[in-house]
């Protein structure tokens with residue numbers, strides 16, 4: 136299995152966490168977004184979307200991180216990403232999609248770059264923009280976490296779909312110095328995941344292409 140990715144890409148980071156939680160070996164092929172390698176003819180021949188990550192399973196070329204995570208969970212039964220209980224599974228997927236779609240989309244790098252180039256946004260405006268979407272998504276998540284009987288130290292007992300997408304967004308939030316004080320439960324989850332080896336090995340700073 137080969138993962139084409141970029142160290143700081145939050146969607147690549149998601150898939151690295153998922154691969155590590157399943158204890159799978161994979162080759163990592165860096166694609167330098169800053170040098171525009173994702174727009175090269177050679178890369179677009181394998182991924183016409185021109186984005187990372189791309190998970191090449193040998194049989195399949197999966198171009199969406201959420202599809203890759205779903206494929207991994209269906210293909211490898213160890214360390215399941217969703218709890219068995221239907222109500223907890225629904226909550227887990229709710230939180231997962233809130234972070235992976237509603238929060239990821241407005242704060243993704245191409246959007247921030249466009250805000251700068253087309254609308255003249257400076258650093259302060261970009262930071263305010265990101266904080267606005269983080270708080271909009273994290274506030275209801277924090278409330279729902281508070282109203283839930285956790286299955287252990289983590290809400291769903293073991294690392295789930297939710298933590299797989301949450302940790303990369305928290306990395307970005309920290310990078311942009313977003314105020315996370317109002318979210319103690321989310322911070323507690325962050326602290327726990329940060330001690331777990333599959334998350335540590337997936338961290339951007341430990342990748343071979345980190346600069």
Ligand SMILES: N[C@@H](CCC(=O)N[C@@H](CS)C(=O)NCC(=O)O)C(=O)O
Pocket residue numbers: 143144145146147168173185186187188198199200201243244245
């Ligand atoms: N929906 C895609 C989004 C992938 C995505 O946005 N990747 C970013 C890096 S995090 C990218 O490749 N950006 C380069 C670009 O769009 O030019 C997924 O989840 O895999």
